[in-house]
Amino acid sequence: MTEKTIRIGTRDSELALWQAHTVQKKLRDLGYKTEIVAVKSQGDIILDKPLYELGITGIFTKTLDIAMINGQVDIAVHSMKDVPTALPVGIVQAAVLERANTLDILVHKGSLDFLESIGTIATGSLRRQAQWLHKYPNHAVVDLRGNVNTRMQKLKDNDWSGAVFAAAGLERINLKPETFINLDWMIPAPAQGAMVVVAMANDYFTVDAVSQLNDVETEICTYIERQFLRTLEGGCTAPIGALAKYNEQEDVIEFKGALLSLDGKQKLETTKVVDVSEWKKLGFHAAREILENGGEELMIELRKQLKPNK
Template structure:
């Protein structure tokens, strides 16, 4: 019987992976030899690199050793493997996936979240972009080296925390106590994070058959989708890309996301499909993101101005952009972003009799801190039909809905017997609701579950119209711009009232929706 030579780097984590594979193969009755490979050059090869199909930045020492038949199989963290393998090398198996989450290791404790600024360490562009999207006032500092080296750097520097892959820390038994780490389950992991891949030569049918016994089918399906998503999006560019596919009851739930490197913008995709219909899900998701402005996030493109140009203070979908007249050019960016606050579990430890939710942002923020089964709300009152649909899809039945906070407050005054209500709101919540309720001797517990933050940027003077979706969006716009002579197109009356203080010409959408706002732009410039 042949001895199977497993090629691996000599780092602690790489050796854990190699030894895990070795144990599984030995359990099947095979003889194993671990071969450490950290440096290999042209002099040990029988053929030049280009003849072996290894070129450019993707040159890997293990690939070279494999093609030169110095080893029989190589073992790698799958997230570190290029989406295109060198010619002659194939994926032989994927082990059952470990923990795919990222984790924040704390220097002291999590009290720094209450402060305006903090310093977080990571060497990952993906982690940096996602962290800055959520915490734009924080500073990101670079972090390199193996796991032990990075943990030591955290100890030696004046940082508040550092981000790691949960799987690596668990595998090396280096994960600190619960008080010293926070699982970042809101952060979308790198494609194939937590998975280990075995590769071998395409011509070695015997090894392919042997390794197939180690393959975890569900993991293989999921990481294939994630890596296809990465492959289509990359296009030779390095970009902050996250992807996660999971299988639940023969249904694949996939989320893919692309961020701008500075963390100011993101484009997200989510879809649930049956496993049998998911063969092109990764490619479909990547093209969806590219069509919604993904190319602009990854690289500069030439923008052709038209006779009429407008600027949207919120990113529009591809279909929304297409609804504008062909003679109107549109540029866009998010001038406000929402960040979920970290809520303590004691908030939902017991059943809450009456709850108010006035925005979809509050729903998302609650679900960032808790799973639906933890939210024991007896009566839920909300504002807006879209918010109602989101609540009933993700949390539970809505007792009553109104189309404005003022109307909801008046309804509650007349119809709620229990004079104590919990209001999950943002930092820029409307004052009508708490004013009316407090004036009627109703005790209102306000829990700030998210923050609306301004992300202003300078806009050129060439635009004939500026599209606004909230008073806060106007506030953000005016931080770096003047009202000049542009027309302010506003989604509703409240936004328009604020705009009239600063703009000479204000146009209000007939219905408070993005589609109606865009229709008003077309009608104005027809």
């Protein structure tokens, strides 16, 4: 079989291209031929085949998945936190790269006085909004969308006190300003700071090539976090945070997860430390604990509030 060129599909934002180039370099270092194919994200693609059996969220991942199913690209590179927990039929997770910074950070305008009084914080994430309001109930939270560069520009252009970002995204494209603080009290999104590469299940050459980039520790920790998310969520984008860490000294996995109400007033949290051999069901058990302690009722309430307006 002639060795084929692996076509790497990506969105054309600066961060997406950085991620694609990172994967390209790693594959080239292993001796594979590659090319990058930037796919414009189209919100109006007509899905005439039942490719998506579950309520798949991000249109960005959807566009690349369709390009892959249609044979235009061989792999797609994503920020793992943006990828739905159920992949489309025929697509598999081929590798999770070693994780970067998991923290959320607050980018501010130089003064932090507002933390002691009233302020307005921008974020497009329900998880960040809920955790911020839980800690700072007197603050207002406004919606902030777009890619990282767009959001940084909007922060400059508005009179908000600050905006919350994933540290990893800003660090990857050297956009992290001097005026930031680490929000180490905020539980990150499941799989935050990790990049995932997906491929077609039946493309054995590509799956084999990409699997060499897999980082087992990151794969296990993100699996736990996404299992927690999937068990709680059942297809609704709720304010959920989760972080699993491997503690090498003690050979244990430390896990922290939370489910919050949109206004941050209710917060259901769980912390677990288990032997590394018990990782496979950790996310599931942690989520069940939350569901049995008020989480079922909170999820019903959240589904009502988050129903898309038709």
